Amino acid sequence: MAVPEVPTQELLKRMRAEVGIPAGEDDRLSIAIDYARGYVAPAIGDATVSLNVYIDCVVACAVDLYNMRNARLGVMDAGTDGVEPFRVPTDPLRAVWPKLNAAGILTGGSVIA
Numbered sequence: 001m002a003v004p005e006v007p008t009q010e011l012l013k014r015m016r017a018e019v020g021i022p023a024g025e026d027d028r029l030s031i032a033i034d035y036a037r038g039y040v041a042p043a044i045g046d047a048t049v050s051l052n053v054y055i056d057c058v059v060a061c062a063v064d065l066y067n068m069r070n071a072r073l074g075v076m077d078a079g080t081d082g083v084e085p086f087r088v089p090t091d092p093l094r095a096v097w098p099k100l101n102a103a104g105i106l107t108g109g110s111v112i113a
Contacts, residue, residue, distance in 0.1 A: 004051045036062035047105045060095035
């Protein structure tokens with residue numbers, strides 16, 4: 001597979017910024033990143049992607065996986081004023097498909113084999 005090598009610490013730093021957790025929960029975040037890598041690599045397949053696209057896809061997938069645990073009945077409540085509850089996708093690659101398609105990799109539910 002043609003996925004770039006990215007240190008886990010770099011992905012962890014970017015994921016922390018995305019979910020707003022500056023410190024702690026290293027184990028949960030790292031596990032989500034490991035699973036996300038496992039989902040994203042086969043989605044990319046033999047295609048070549050830039051480092052930034054790969055990082056963006058892994059972080060997006062990892063954030064969804066991380067949020068799934070806290071989503072009661074699939075709905076995440078941020079618990080802050082002005083932020084409405086939102087549905088967490090059951091497909092861990094839901095946020096990844098459009099990113100890969102935009103990068104020129106035809107993949108996801110819109111592709112017919």
